Amino acid sequence: MVPHLVTALTGPINELEQRILESMPAIERWFRLEWMEHTPPFYSSVDIRNAGFKLAPVDTDLFPGGFNNLTPDMLPLAVQAAMAAIEKICPEAKNLLLVPEPHLLSKKFYLMNLQRLVQIFSLAGLNVRLGMLDDRQTDASTLDLPDGSHLEVEPLLRTKRRLGLKNFDPCTILLNTDLSAGVPKVLEDLHEQYLLPPLHAGWSQRRKSRHFQAYEEVAKKFAKLLGMDPWLINPMHTQCGEVDWQQPQGLDCVRSNVDALLTKIRRKHKEYGINEKPFVVVKADDGPSGLGLMTVRDAKELDEPGFRERHMAITGGQPTGEVIIQEGVPTYERMNEAVAEPVVCMIDRYVVGGFYRIHADRGIDQSLNAPGASFVPLAFAESHHLPRPGEKPGVSAPNRFYMYGVIGRLAMLAAAYELEATDPNAEVYE
Amino acid sequence: MVPHLVTALTGPINELEQRILESMPAIERWFRLEWMEHTPPFYSSVDIRNAGFKLAPVDTDLFPGGFNNLTPDMLPLAVQAAMAAIEKICPEAKNLLLVPEPHLLSKKFYLMNLQRLVQIFSLAGLNVRLGMLDDRQTDASTLDLPDGSHLEVEPLLRTKRRLGLKNFDPCTILLNTDLSAGVPKVLEDLHEQYLLPPLHAGWSQRRKSRHFQAYEEVAKKFAKLLGMDPWLINPMHTQCGEVDWQQPQGLDCVRSNVDALLTKIRRKHKEYGINEKPFVVVKADDGPSGLGLMTVRDAKELDEPGFRERHMAITGGQPTGEVIIQEGVPTYERMNEAVAEPVVCMIDRYVVGGFYRIHADRGIDQSLNAPGASFVPLAFAESHHLPRPGEKPGVSAPNRFYMYGVIGRLAMLAAAYELEATDPNAEVYE
DSSP, X not given: OOOOOOOOOOTHHHHHHXXXXXXXXXXXXXXXXXXHHSOOOSEEEEEEEEOSSOEEEEEEESSOOOGGGSOGGGHHHHHHHHHHHHHHXXXXXXXXXXXXXXXXXXXXXXXXXXXXXXXXXXHTTOEEEEEEOOTTOOSOEEEEOTTSOEEEEEEOEEOSSOEEBTTBOOSEEEEOSOOTTOOXXXXXXXXXXXEESOGGGSTTTOOHHHHHHHHHHHHHHHHHHHTSOGGGTOOOEEEEEEEETTSGGGGHHHHHHHHHHHHHHHHHHHHHTOOOOXXXXXXXXXXXTTXXXXXXXXXXXXXXXXXXXXXXXGGTTOSEEEEEEEEOOOOOEEETTEEEEEEEEEETTEEEEEEEEEETTSOTTSOOOSTTOEEEGGGGOTXXXXXXXXXXXXXXXXXXXXXXXXXXXXXXXXXHHHHHHTOTTOOOOO | OOOOOOOOOOTHHHHHHHHHXXXXXXXHHHHHHHHHHSOOOSEEEEEEEEOSSOEEEEEEESSOOOGGGSOGGGHHHHHHHHHHHHHHHOTTOOEEEEEOOGGGTTOHHHHHHHHHHHHHHHHTTOEEEEEEOOTTOOSOXXXXXXXXXXXXXXXXXXXSSOEEBTTBOOSEEEEOXXXXXXXXXXXXXXXXXXXXXXXXXXTTTOOHHHHHHHHHHHHHHHHHHHTSOGGGTOOOXXXXXXXXXXXXXXXXXXXXXXXXXXXXXXXXXXXXXXXXXXXXXEEETTSOTTTTOEEESSGGGGGSTTHHHHTXXXXXXXXXXXXXXXXXXXXOEEETTEEEEEEEXXXXXXXXXXXXXXXXXXXXXXXXXXTTOEEEGGGGOTTTTSOOTXXXXXXOHHXXXXXXXXXXXXXXXXXXXXXXXXXTTOOOOO
16 A cells, blocks of 8 residues: 655654654644644645655645545545534535635646546535636536546626625635636635735745745744654745746846755755755746746756746746745655656645555656646555654654654645745834 | 445334435534534444334443444544544644543453544544553553554553643543543542543433433434434433342342233334234443343243343442343344344544454344444445435435434434433522
8 A cells, every 4th residue: 555665764854753753742742832833724635745864845836726636535534624624614514615716627647637636625515616717607617527527617706895606705805726827806805804824925925935935934943843854844045036037147046046955055064964966846836837947957057048048838838937945855655667846736734645645657756736647646545644653764754754744844834934924015113 | 335234124113214314404404503502422332123013222332342443544633523523622732631440451352443533533633542541551561463563552651630641741641541430549539630531421320211311311302303203312211229139039120021022012013014923121220331231022031930030230240230221122133143133333423434243153132242243334334324315215224324314313412412401510590
């Protein structure tokens, strides 16, 4: 059932696993206290990379699209978490309006994700219907799924104060679209209903750098609790704000930041005796994961002829754009011959499951979130995110997955910090 | 995986299953609203009987002892529910003191139950230790489990205001002893810690008649929601208060109540065209389930020679005692040749699993909670308490188990009503 893990388990990660397992009651208590102060995102998924010497989140998705990769065994857990989430937000709810990502409705995998979400929230006791975020849709349409089932998507119906469908007035509107193209007017000024996640969680307003800044804060607190170096769970980062991709000097900031970050990583590697060539990842600060991501091992690569043209995808093909430079965390997990990275899925504060994203054509230092990726849900099946105290670190899949669940929750907590800091409606006490 | 069900599925139960499935969103919402007003017991298990024509709880245990019968698959669900429960009661908790039933510590099955409880609450992130409710225990002792593992039980340490163990000060004290012998002094006047369930949930103060009175209220509300006859889920009952078992006229009240109840059942059977001989069950009103339970089909049986002597066990061998007379609900579920009844396990408001109690030597009209009973945990394995909408009633195990989960939760809600009504510290507004 459990995929073979060939993680290079040398030194630090075993210590980390050991420390995390020993500290389980302290860790769970710490999370409970954090959740008293901070509101977890309604749902989320976190991509994690296990480098053997460090373990870090590389992407936190607040509009997760991989619930179809969970095994049916994980369904009861997801349903129970959904019940707990709904109960806190809108206990009197009858109806949930789910708003999918319009441009993904042609993708089979995405339809399976939608179906799974509909299933989870229906089994949690809600009437769930899908609303199309596209003015051009004026009638209900039926989408065919690979398993022979169907989903109906209906046109949204906006009144002055509420959003719904024909004969369907929801208490909660659950967005599964990342709003990277901006916030549609139809979603604005909804003050009577719960819109989840909030609009400022969309990629038109979110910044990766802000998330990782919050994560750094969380990682420091957590590392203090466990008496360890936060670097073991934190990917260092730096950012450049707006970069002009058309001019050679436009990349000056990127170049100097790449150089500085590589130096910092080299120092850390030396401290831990890690025999790896450091690399950094340059990516758009304001876009969903994977898009036009670039691996750099030396700042000089940025001056190579044609470099800027080849990598304009980072800014989405635009002449300018904000970029983040992040410490590259190689992934040493493999399934057979393919490079693998774990993805942890959460609803409310609970880890409800996870899966491996694998990609046979990608290297250990590249993004696996790219066409050609496949998914293996077996890894996190059943009770594997529950640790087995007493087993040696590094040898027990359940213990490994507990550790992934902790890192996933740290990233989720960082997203909670981030959303508080960026909330346009937050009350400020000074 | 799923045991063969040979329930006599004629008429009403299929309609009930259908009605319950169709009404799932309304039912879940109704429970959510009830839990806003009422506090669920910390944990509970409910014995259910499926007569084909009606489905009813027959016993609600607030100190459940069957967690060892859950499959490992159900563990994540139990852990998540335990996390939710602890979070509400004592989020800053580090330590949980579990107080087992002293006279069951020689039973292997009970030790396995304790081990499972320790596992659940440890995995929820608490330091769990066991405290012995017996003054004679002055040192820690080690108990050997059938699987080769061990549990340590320590003497309780009481200070003026708190209860704990040596070097162990818990936030919450979880009782797994039903206190049928009365409330020990060591548990009295603990106002700084959470004592769960509260003392008045113990059998020295609890009355079955009070529970079923609360259940009747719950069943009526629920039946109104679904537009159905509450009798389909409610076992009728009546009670006699103190009965003098030594005198023939001591049973006068029992005799007339048995007669009246049998008449009421006969009327209901006629209404639904049920071709069954009615029976009632006479049992102690203030004791744990099963003990000295007696099946009666005719009030005349009470006058048979030697009857009172044979059934003095009802009052625990005492000359007098309180009794409850309850409509007998036959169980038509079978595993192979043995009579079976489902048991639903809950933590906080969540169904975390269930199992079948089976007994090869007992009839469909007898208590299965007796020596010789065995347990089949397979039935409720995995996601089987999640319904599959669209499947025909009566043919789908998951749908059947969803229905059991609903009835289990109704009985748990009744226990919440009951504990509120009997709370000696309740504030009364008049």
